[in-house]
Amino acid sequence: MLLIGPTFAKENEETGIKSEIISREIAIVASDSGFYPSTIPIFVGEKVLIYLTSTTNNPSCLMIPEQSIFLSAEKGKISEKVTYFDKKGVVKFSCPNGNIAGEFVVLERKNSISDGLDKRQRASLEAVDTSIKIWSPKDE
Numbered sequence: 001m002l003l004i005g006p007t008f009a010k011e012n013e014e015t016g017i018k019s020e021i022i023s024r025e026i027a028i029v030a031s032d033s034g035f036y037p038s039t040i041p042i043f044v045g046e047k048v049l050i051y052l053t054s055t056t057n058n059p060s061c062l063m064i065p066e067q068s069i070f071l072s073a074e075k076g077k078i079s080e081k082v083t084y085f086d087k088k089g090v091v092k093f094s095c096p097n098g099n100i101a102g103e104f105v106v107l108e109r110k111n112s113i114s115d116g117l118d119k120r121q122r123a124s125l126e127a128v129d130t131s132i133k134i135w136s137p138k139d140e
Contacts, residue, residue, distance in 0.1 A: 022043070022046050022047070023047045023048075024047070024048050024049070025048075025051065026040055026042075026049070026051065027052075028050060028051065028052050028053075028062060029052075029053055029055055030052065030053070030055070030056070030060040030061075030073040030095060030098065030100065031056055031100075032055075032058065032098065034100045034102070035100055037102070039102065039103055039105060040104050040105065041105045041107060042085060042104055042105070042106055042107070043106070044085060044088055044107070044108055044109060045084065045085070045086065045109075046084070047084055048082070048083050048085065048104075049081075049082050050062070050082075050083065051078050051079070051080050052071045052073050052078065052079045053073060053075070053076075053078050053079070054073035055075060057075055060097055060100070061095045062094075062095060063093060063094055063095065063096070064093045064104075066091055066092075067083050067091070069081055073095070085104060087106065088108050089106055090103050090105055090106070091103065091104040
């Protein structure tokens, strides 16, 4: 389950420029067969709140070595942790107790809809009339 929460401003220490940070809440369930979801897409720079629980009585956890994060997963209880992902790429998480693993796929955010489109696609996007037209009956 992925939830996108409110945004807040974070100031860059070097430039003093404030930018919007998107907050994303992610619920992860550990089971005997693995993590659900096991592949989680997020964007660079997002504030991520991870919620973890388990469906089994066997000891389980979620470890993200790159972030020095450890969360224990217990049936009927929820563990949580806030983190940020600063670099594009794949960040693995796992639990050595249950031999289960998953990954965060950290993506670059495009600046606008037209980023990444070729010249023809961009031209067709710009040709779309985005104005709102409302029909109303005429009086006779």
